Amino acid sequence: MKVGILMMDYSQTRRHSVMPDVVDILTDWGVTVDLIYPEQQLIDVGNIRVEHDLYVLKASSPLAMSMAGALHAINATVINPYPVAATLRDKIVSERVLRAAGVPTPETFVCDRAEHLAPLLAHGPLVIKPYRGSRGKGVQVIWDADELDEIASNDGPLFAQRYYKPEGLDRKIYCIGGQIFGVERVWPALTYEAKVGRPFTITPELRDITLRCARAFGVDLLGLDVILSDGKPYVVDVNSFPGFKGVPDAALRLADYIFSAAERPRKARPAHVHAAHAELRQ
Amino acid sequence: MKAAIIGSGRIGCGFAGERLAAAGYELVFIARNASMVAHLNRVKRYRVTLAQGRTRTERVVEGVRAVDIADRAAAVAALAEAAIIVTAVGANSLESIAPLVAEGLQARVTPVNLFTFENVADGGEVLRQAVARHLPQGFALGRFGFSGTLVSRAVTQQVGDTSCDEPLEFIGDPPADFVVDGRRLVEPVPAIPSMVVAENFAAWMQRKLFIFSAGHATCAYLGHLKGYRYIHSAIRDGEIRAAVLEAMREGQQGLAAVYGEEFAGGAAHLAEIVERFGNAAINDPVSRVARDPSRKLSSGDRLMGAARLAAKAGVHPRQLLLAAAAAYCFHDPADAHAAKLQEEIRVSGLNPTLQRVSGVKAGERLGRTLVGGWQRLAHPWHADSVLLSLTKIVWA
Numbered sequence: 249m250k251v252g253i254l255m256m257d258y259s260q261t262r263r264h265s266v267m268p269d270v271v272d273i274l275t276d277w278g279v280t281v282d283l284i285y286p287e288q289q290l291i292d293v294g295n296i297r298v299e300h301d302l303y304v305l306k307a308s309s310p311l312a313m314s315m316a317g318a319l320h321a322i323n324a325t326v327i328n329p330y331p332v333a334a335t336l337r338d339k340i341v342s343e344r345v346l347r348a349a350g351v352p353t354p355e356t357f358v359c360d361r362a363e364h365l366a367p368l369l370a371h372g373p374l375v376i377k378p379y380r381g382s383r384g385k386g387v388q389v390i391w392d393a394d395e396l397d398e399i400a401s402n403d404g405p406l407f408a409q410r411y412y413k414p415e416g417l418d419r420k421i422y423c424i425g426g427q428i429f430g431v432e433r434v435w436p437a438l439t440y441e442a443k444v445g446r447p448f449t450i451t452p453e454l455r456d457i458t459l460r461c462a463r464a465f466g467v468d469l470l471g472l473d474v475i476l477s478d479g480k481p482y483v484v485d486v487n488s489f490p491g492f493k494g495v496p497d498a499a500l501r502l503a504d505y506i507f508s509a510a511e512r513p514r515k516a517r518p519a520h521v522h523a524a525h526a527e528l529r530q
Numbered sequence: 531m532k533a534a535i536i537g538s539g540r541i542g543c544g545f546a547g548e549r550l551a552a553a554g555y556e557l558v559f560i561a562r563n564a565s566m567v568a569h570l571n572r573v574k575r576y577r578v579t580l581a582q583g584r585t586r587t588e589r590v591v592e593g594v595r596a597v598d599i600a601d602r603a604a605a606v607a608a609l610a611e612a613a614i615i616v617t618a619v620g621a622n623s624l625e626s627i628a629p630l631v632a633e634g635l636q637a638r639v640t641p642v643n644l645f646t647f648e649n650v651a652d653g654g655e656v657l658r659q660a661v662a663r664h665l666p667q668g669f670a671l672g673r674f675g676f677s678g679t680l681v682s683r684a685v686t687q688q689v690g691d692t693s694c695d696e697p698l699e700f701i702g703d704p705p706a707d708f709v710v711d712g713r714r715l716v717e718p719v720p721a722i723p724s725m726v727v728a729e730n731f732a733a734w735m736q737r738k739l740f741i742f743s744a745g746h747a748t749c750a751y752l753g754h755l756k757g758y759r760y761i762h763s764a765i766r767d768g769e770i771r772a773a774v775l776e777a778m779r780e781g782q783q784g785l786a787a788v789y790g791e792e793f794a795g796g797a798a799h800l801a802e803i804v805e806r807f808g809n810a811a812i813n814d815p816v817s818r819v820a821r822d823p824s825r826k827l828s829s830g831d832r833l834m835g836a837a838r839l840a841a842k843a844g845v846h847p848r849q850l851l852l853a854a855a856a857a858y859c860f861h862d863p864a865d866a867h868a869a870k871l872q873e874e875i876r877v878s879g880l881n882p883t884l885q886r887v888s889g890v891k892a893g894e895r896l897g898r899t900l901v902g903g904w905q906r907l908a909h910p911w912h913a914d915s916v917l918l919s920l921t922k923i924v925w926a
Contacts, residue, residue, distance in 0.1 A: 277762060277810030278584040427757045427916045429926045447918055449925045496918045497756075497767060504763035511813065 249510050250280045252300035254316055256307040257285055264440055266492050267306060269499030270506065277507060286311040298324040302510035305333050306489050313337065327509050332465045333488045339379045339407045342465075342486055349464035351457055354482050355410040362396040365408055369393050373411040375484075379404055409484065412477030419481075421450060421458050421472040422492050425505035428458050431494030445494040454481060461486060469505070534612035534634075536560045536627055537647075538570065538596065542618030544685030544700030546647045548578045549708070550614065551591045553722040558608045559596040560630075569692035570596035576697045580704040581811030587704065590697070599630065609634025614720050615642055617657065621650035628660035635661065635674055641716045643675035647708075652735070654678040654714050675715040678731070680738050681708045686812045703812050709734045733789050740781035740836035741795070742803055744850060747832050748777040749807055750819035751856035755907060757916035757926070761819055762810040769920045774807070775800055777836075777849035784839030784847075822867040823857045829889035833857060837896055851896060852920075854888070855903030880904055 251274060255267065274281050282300065287309060296318045303326040305316040313334060320330040336342050343356045358379065359365060368374060369392065376399060378386040389411055390396060399406065417432040433445030450458070454474065461483065462468055471490025474481050492498040533555035535542050547557050561567050570576070575592040597604045609615060609631065619627055624646065631644070646653030658676035665671060685702035692698065706724040711731035719727065728734045746761070752773055753764025764770050778800050786794035826832055833854040840847040858875065862868045874883045880901060881892040890897045906923055909915050916926040 273766070276583065278581070279810075425759075427926065429916070429918075447924060447926065500763060500766055501757065504759050507763070507810070508759045 249278070249507075250282070250300040251302050251304065251506060251510050252282045252284050253304045254307050254312045255283050255285055256287070256309055256312065264443075264491075264493070266499050266502065270502045273499060273503035274506060277503070279507065279510070284315075286315045291315065293318065296322070298322055301325065302327060302506065304328070304489070304506060305330070308333075308337065308489075325509075325512075327506065328467060328469055328488045332467050335465065336470075336486055336488045337380055339377060339381070339485075340405065343407075345464050346461065346483060346486065349460045351460050351464065352480065352482050353409070354412055354484065357408045358405050359408070360405055362399040362406060365390070365396055365406065366393040368408070368410075369396075371410075374408045375411045377407045377409070379407040412475060412482060414475040414477055415479075416476060417445070419448075419454070419474040419476070420445070420490070420494065421454060421474055422490060422495055422498075423458055423462050423468060423470050423472075424492070424495070424498075424501050425508065426462070426468045427501070428455055429492075429495045430454065433494065443493050447494060447496060457481060457483060531613045532556045532558055532608075532611055533614045533616060534558050534560060534608045535616045535618060536599075536631075537618035537620075537623075538563065538566050539618060539620075540685040540688055540700055540702070541647050541681065542616070543576055543591070543698070544578050544688075544702050545681055545683045545708075546616045546618050546645075547576075547591055547594070548589055548700075549706065549722055549724065550616070551594075552589075553720070555614065557591065557594040558612070559594065560599050560605045560608055561596050562599050563692070564598055564600075565692040567596040567598045569694075569698070570594055573695055573697050577699045579699055579701045581701060582704055582809050583811060586811070599627075602630070602633070605630055606633050606637050610637035610639075612642065615644040616647060617644070617653075618647040621648045621653060621656070624648065624650075624653065624657050625660050628657065629664045631657065632661045632664035635671075636665070636669070641673040641675070643677065643715050643720065645677050645679050645710060647679050647681055650678070652678045652711075652731075654711060673716060675719075677711040677714040678735075679708050679710050680734055682706070682738075682742075683708075684806075684812055684814060686814050686818075701812060703806060703809050705806070709738075730789075733785075733793065736835070736839070737785055737789075737793065737795075739832050740785055740839060741778050741799070743832040744781045744836045744853070745774045745778040745800075745803055746807065746819055747826050747857065748774045748849065748853035750816045751823075751853050751860055752920065753816045754820050754860055754862075755856050755917040756920070758816055760810065761814040761816060762808050764816060765804060765807040771804065773849050773852065773920065775804060777847075777853055778803065780840045780845055780847040780850050781836040783845045784836060784841075784843045787843035788839065817862055817864065820857070820860050820862065820868075821865050823860045824867055824871050824887050827854055827857050827888050834888045834890065834896075841896060846895070846899070848899060851899045852903045852907075855900050855907050858884075858900075858904050859907050859909070 271281050303319055303324050305326055305328050316326055317330040320326055340358050346353050373389055373391045376388050376390055418435040420431045422429045428450055430448045430450040431445045432448050434442050437443040471487040472483050473485035474483055533550040535546055538559040538561040574594055575590055578589045580587045597608050599605055646657050654676035662671055682705035683702050685700055687701040690698035707726055709726045709728050712727040712729045749761055749764050752770045758764040782794045833850055837847040837850040860868050861872050884890050892901050909925055918924040918926055
């Protein structure tokens, strides 16, 4: 069994990534795991081939996304397929998908110039996010029209959501192969311990929301950021391959799921195809 | 020297066939699946891959042929001339092959031993009685040996397509030994590498059931609660690993009191078993090992049988009973037996179900612990809930 993981080099930035442990477990299980760092190589696009039973798109860099797209185009099995990952990278598109699926999200607006947001502030504050952002980078709460002058819009469209005062802790919901895990944590989480948070038993309502999201995007691996305001949950972010921090035995659960996902295409392939591949390799 | 093997599935090909071929037998499979029969006659070989982690050993079993079970004359002829007869058809199918076996034995001149490679206690006796019903009065059935077998290898996959000319591949783990019932055999007893001829076969059956199978079931039922798909994943979970080791230790203590500590084995035996559970190469799904919980919870079976024996030895079998409690919580929509058990609990309540299935009264000590475990583990909300911790009972 061969699994290719499209990675970024996290060694400097994320010492607590779950991925090294996932790779160790899969390797122990006899899986050949190839870590593919697109940024560290010259890629001959014409030579991109499907060489693995399964790919995992962990990186979100433009080059990794394009490589996942190229693999998708030649029928590779990707655990978080390129079209879904691309949709989730664009908050405008994913917001519309969520709304269509009946997932509760805050009122959402997009514009190209910050001053267009000014009238909205009469009805309450807004949360401004980079429309392709992740991990909370560049998120700011705007209360007053004067603050709009400081917002630069040269990174593309401005994505604004109505600010709802969150109650209690932030809630992260993770879906791994259809299993749903909840983690509560303070925001902003400044220490590793704060980021790990603590698991909580999700309510039927949160479970239903998570399953709606998963169905809307056609995946069973994702992460949601949920806030509670006035007793109502709102999904404020969706991630195609989150860090799963705080999920007990997250690495083992991910490895279990990846192993099972890699098994499916292998079982579907008849023995004579295995043999043909073996001959081609010789 | 020919061996007739009735059944050409994973155990028939991947274990019995491989072992008999290694002993120098020429294999004739008697099979129901016409496509399989045609394939084996065309390709004349298959592959057996023995996998442990990244290590894979491949054996090619050659010179095989097959007879369609519907071709009665050819099947009887194969049984009549075989030096050993093996069944690997599934315990529930022994009855259906009995008329053929009876006819085959009537066509024989010499005695022969029949070995049932079935997942059932004393399959040899089950087959003997079934065959006897199809023989004329006065037939000397005593000339033939009927033995069950205890197989240590798990053969979990058959890969390939019988319509193609590539040999099929059977994937299993490396253990090669199997135990047969020495008191049920007739001369000449075949010499097969790794065959253990046991004089106390019942003790060996209990040893396998109350240690290996009890540990396997513990791993599966607790693994299911914690949301793992494979046995090799579940056993890697620290809580489950500890529970599996303790459940097997309880089984060992019960056996040691009856048969002695040497026979029951020590910590090294348990470590070997745990290593086998961790072998991802055989891809054993939790749902397969947990299937049909009522059978696995019956009074003499792996969990409750081991628990009773341990209790008799003065050991209160907490982990075996926790595993049994988890088995009473097992719900898999794809498993009709499991659904039936859950329905019985829903309609009749746990205590009457416990008494009917496991022969345990809720008031006795074993029953109290089991019911307590069930009350902690039962989670009525939805079937795909995941238990995050066995000790704190936190659900995802």
